[in-house]
Amino acid sequence: MTETNSTQLIRLSAAQLAEKLAAREITSVEVVQAHLDRIAAVDGGERGVNAFLHVNTEEALAVAAEVDAIRAAGGAAAEELHELAGVPIAVKDLIVTIGQPTTAGSKILEGWHSPYDATVVKRLRDAKMPILGKTNLDEFAMGSSTEHSAYGPTRNPWDLDRIPGGSGGGSAAAVAAFEAPLALGTDTGGSIRQPGAVTGTVGVKPTYGSVSRYGAIAMASSLDQIGPVTRTVLDSALLHEVIGGHDPFDSTSLPDPLEDLVAAARLGNVEGMRIGIIKELHGEGYQAGVENRFNDSLELLRQAGAEIVEVSCPNFQYALGAYYLIMPSEASSNLAKFDGVRYGLRVLPEDGPMTIERVMGATRAAGFGDEVKRRIILGTYALSAGYYDAYYGSAQKVRTLVQRDFDAAFTVADVLISPTAPTTAFKLGEKLDDPLAMYLNDVATIPANLAGVPGLSLPGGLADEDGLPVGIQLLAPARQDARLYRVGAVLESLLEVKWGGPLLAQAPSLAASPVVDPAAMLVDAKEAK
Amino acid sequence: MSADATLSFEEAMEKYDPVLGFEVHVELNTKTKMFSSAPNVFGDEPNTNVNEVDLGMPGVLPVVNKTAIESSIKIGLALNCKIAESCRFARKNYFYPDTPKNFQTSQYDEPIAYDGYLDIELSDGTIFRVEIERAHMEEDAGKLTHMGGATGRIQGADFSLVDYNRAGVPLVEIVTKPIQGAGSRAPELAKAYVAAVREIVKNLGVSDAKMERGNVRCDANVSLRPHGRERFGIRSETKNVNSLRAVEHAVHYEIRRHAAVLDSGEPVVQETRHWHEDTRTTTSGRAKSDADDYRYFPEPDLVPVVPSREWVEELRATLPEPPAARRKRLQADWGYSDLEFRDVVNAGVMDEIQETIAAGASASVARKWWMGEIVGRAKNADVDPGQLGVQPATIVELAKLVEDGKINNKMATEVLDGVLAGEGTPAEIVEKRGLAVVSDDGPLLEAIDAALAAQPDVADKIRGGKVQAIGAIVGGVMKATRGQADAGRVRELILAKLGVEG
Structure with missing residues (x-):
């Protein structure tokens, strides 16, 4: 690939980069530098994407150089390199990393450096994937727009006046804006999938327990899951295999060996598969353009040989309510450790006695944003003596009912399908003062978290009314993540034909970036198939 | 308040x-x-x-x-x-x-x-x-x-x-x-x-x-x-x-x-x-x-x-014997009377005695030291006996010193106080404090003569067969030697001197 320049490099998928690195057509240093250049060009400034909270220039280049040296030397060491060695990645700033700050998007952790690596970060390092930096998020992952970050909102690369989804808006926007080919996100109620939907990227929430949570700053322990954020289904499968598998540091980690997810993505066959439309997760309350793109996908899958069935999950209507009791309850306890005693921000009371309670109070008052406080108060209340049964207890019962709905649905369908989010990206500030409207963004994604089942969102085209990306969500039974990749890969390739190439090729190139030749990109994309 | x-x-x-x-x-x-x-x-x-x-x-x-x-x-x-x-x-x-x-x-x-x-x-x-x-x-x-x-x-x-x-x-x-x-x-x-x-x-x-x-x-x-x-x-x-x-x-x-x-x-x-x-x-x-x-x-x-x-x-199969069974066994092993054993249990020194025996002391020596010396000291100090800090090895060493005739029982209790005061091991304390049984019979015989002379009526009683009266003479000798004599040896020498069978 003699013509390679940095503009083309950033447009390649991780699978394409891996192939070219292995063939020594390109170097990892070139790849990392191209992405660092892109970040420098589009991320900063008043109208920048603001996907990154920290850029890890030196370390990323050093890891890249190490991979290049190993490849250049050849021999066993080069043979043993991981498939994705040298392919860079961005990490959501909720996941702790040695050598870089971790803020969780909060003032309360400003300047804090973790003394240990998250298990997923260790696995990235073992695979020698250069970490480009840490991405923006709603504070402690609490939000659906990334507007609740203490470090300013991230902008949607499709329209800089719109939200990139949340909480993982930084990871999704970084991937959508070609600042990184891959990113890690975390998904508690949709924080990987919903940003994927509104930025035209692929996001996967794996089965609960299939990716270690050790080192992901907990919001709601029973719901949180780390997963891939990418531009293609195959890339998600590749990354999922790097980070997945049992971890003795996470007691909720499944002992099962990981399925062959990459093979499933490469297989991409839906013939004879039963795909279930969830009656409760489309129609009323969903934007017309979203509904249209959803119907397109159903039609394409039908044409490819799938059997489309309809299933009803009657208890999903209570899922949002149950989620907003369980999540804040767990969060209120998980966030108690941020008290200014051992690390992070410490604020002393301005006057009055200097007691430990008052120091903790002043620190938390100054360090937490409004949405975090709202959820801590909600959760504290829901767990209070006398209210526990009515709130937390009832919510756990709903959770069981949601799981039963899934169990029943999966007896008649192999995979379920729905729109990922009810609307396309809304304007920055539009829902900031209306928490309930904000919470409704996750109505279709939350059931999967409550039940622990895996979900994948992929771009389903652009909505007619606003030309913005629409996400299609696939859901599979627990431990059957491979099915998502198998169906996702088919749908992705059919949609690419329908839309004349990867959807992101139609995104604005962003003012500061060099002009891209879409034709050249399409050639690259086809080469990889 | x-x-x-x-x-x-x-x-x-x-x-x-x-x-x-x-x-x-x-x-x-x-x-x-x-x-x-x-x-x-x-x-x-x-x-x-x-x-x-x-x-x-x-x-x-x-x-x-x-x-x-x-x-x-x-x-x-x-x-x-x-x-x-x-x-x-x-x-x-x-x-x-x-x-x-x-x-x-x-x-x-x-x-x-x-x-x-x-x-x-x-x-x-x-x-x-x-x-x-x-x-x-x-x-x-x-x-x-x-x-x-x-x-x-x-x-x-x-x-x-x-x-x-x-x-x-x-x-x-x-x-x-x-x-x-x-x-x-x-x-x-x-x-x-x-x-x-x-x-x-x-x-x-x-x-x-x-x-x-x-x-x-x-x-x-x-x-x-x-x-x-x-x-x-x-x-x-x-x-x-x-x-x-x-x-x-x-x-x-x-x-x-x-x-x-x-x-x-x-x-x-x-x-x-x-x-x-x-x-x-x-x-x-x-x-x-x-x-x-x-x-x-x-x-x-x-x-x-x-x-x-x-x-x-x-796990149930690996459990040690229940406390009651253990007590029965220990009492039998040690040969204590019911009363002696109950006193040991009530004083809370059963484990300590077991450790002391394990370290090499006889059952009677272990009981004598714990019940006779340490429990009382613990009471005075208002702590549990085990908290006083007496090591089983210390008792074994003290008992050995007494047995070998290097010190007598009275000195041994003094040495124990020294150990508790942190002055060192028993041997070091014996050395430092100059505690040693007077083993040369010469000075002892002099002291015995003096004691017999001082209490002629007692001497007569002993000669007459009332051997139990010997305590008064032994006490006089011990006083004269400032406790440094081996009381057992003193007794032997007195009896020999008076020609009485012990």
Whole structure:
């Protein structure tokens, strides 16, 4: 690939980069530098994407150089390199990393450096994937727009006046804006999938327990899951295999060996598969353009040989309510450790006695944003003596009912399908003062978290009314993540034909970036198939 | 702080019936902590036995220590408890800087062991059954040291230091059901119960069981009700009563204090009390009310603990003999009379005697030293005998010195005092203090002649066959030699001199 320049490099998928690195057509240093250049060009400034909270220039280049040296030397060491060695990645700033700050998007952790690596970060390092930096998020992952970050909102690369989804808006926007080919996100109620939907990227929430949570700053322990954020289904499968598998540091980690997810993505066959439309997760309350793109996908899958069935999950209507009791309850306890005693921000009371309670109070008052406080108060209340049964207890019962709905649905369908989010990206500030409207963004994604089942969102085209990306969500039974990749890969390739190439090729190139030749990109994309 | 009014114990017993309850915390001696791989070691430099989990760093997750579960099951079985088929941990939420996460991970409504009992032998040999409500697993908190205040408590302190070495140390909390019917033996029962628990966990090998290090800690609940009334009175909970003697004294004191409160017509305040070893009194701690809300909920970062029945039975098969059987065996091995053995048990030195015998002393020598010397010294020092710091090896060495005739018994007790004062080993103290039996008979014979001359009537009695009168002459010789003579040898020489058969 003699013509390679940095503009083309950033447009390649991780699978394409891996192939070219292995063939020594390109170097990892070139790849990392191209992405660092892109970040420098589009991320900063008043109208920048603001996907990154920290850029890890030196370390990323050093890891890249190490991979290049190993490849250049050849021999066993080069043979043993991981498939994705040298392919860079961005990490959501909720996941702790040695050598870089971790803020969780909060003032309360400003300047804090973790003394240990998250298990997923260790696995990235073992695979020698250069970490480009840490991405923006709603504070402690609490939000659906990334507007609740203490470090300013991230902008949607499709329209800089719109939200990139949340909480993982930084990871999704970084991937959508070609600042990184891959990113890690975390998904508690949709924080990987919903940003994927509104930025035209692929996001996967794996089965609960299939990716270690050790080192992901907990919001709601029973719901949180780390997963891939990418531009293609195959890339998600590749990354999922790097980070997945049992971890003795996470007691909720499944002992099962990981399925062959990459093979499933490469297989991409839906013939004879039963795909279930969830009656409760489309129609009323969903934007017309979203509904249209959803119907397109159903039609394409039908044409490819799938059997489309309809299933009803009657208890999903209570899922949002149950989620907003369980999540804040767990969060209120998980966030108690941020008290200014051992690390992070410490604020002393301005006057009055200097007691430990008052120091903790002043620190938390100054360090937490409004949405975090709202959820801590909600959760504290829901767990209070006398209210526990009515709130937390009832919510756990709903959770069981949601799981039963899934169990029943999966007896008649192999995979379920729905729109990922009810609307396309809304304007920055539009829902900031209306928490309930904000919470409704996750109505279709939350059931999967409550039940622990895996979900994948992929771009389903652009909505007619606003030309913005629409996400299609696939859901599979627990431990059957491979099915998502198998169906996702088919749908992705059919949609690419329908839309004349990867959807992101139609995104604005962003003012500061060099002009891209879409034709050249399409050639690259086809080469990889 | 003015002292609380009290009634005499006798008067309190006349009017009221005490009900007791105990929460005994046992620190397990696992290699690592309850939920992390940091070492579980006592006495190291502060904040050295900690990792990111113990410090509650962002993102960390707990992993249950399997050995701690095994130890908890053993304790449960030894307390005749049922072992749960499945049980969970919960979070107890409260803000306090000794708890790094601001919640304690503890079992709440699903203890690993429940519904047991322990038969307690009182000093007269009667058996009192204490019902066990539950034994559950939890993690210890860090240790706070409050600096600058007069009381050593957080109130009035200038600042506090925190050591997280203890944070995350595995604990088993053993909770009794209300103990009724002990009457005036309540203080004795309290001590005997805690001693029995300590003995069990020590014999199981699951805890170092040193009360002075806080390996076994007792919270004592006391309430009184008028005789004949079914309903319990309002209780107080005296926290951290950390010696056997203190447990006895604290219950004794609380009974007297409650009685005075009830006599005055006031209600007893439900509260925690602090124990003061120096004054043997308690003072009011924190009012305990329904307002305490720990917002318990199941710990979502841990999966349920599901001990298989096979495993439980395997562990049951490894249990050491129960305390009663062990006592029977030890008494037989040692050849003590019933009375001698009961005295040993009541003095709380059975384990110490066993260790001393294991170190090489004979059973009679071990008993002589512990019962004859050390128990009395401990009483004077107001500590439990085991806390005095006498090592089994010290006793073996002392006994050997006496046996070899290097020192006599009187000197040996002096040497023991020297050891307790930290002057060194027995041999070093003998050397330093110039203690040695006078073994040259020359000076002894002179002293004997002098003693016989001083008491001619006694000498005549001995000659006449009243050998038991010899004590007066031996005493004179010992006085003259300032105790440095071997009394046995003196006796022999006197008898030889007077031509009498001993």
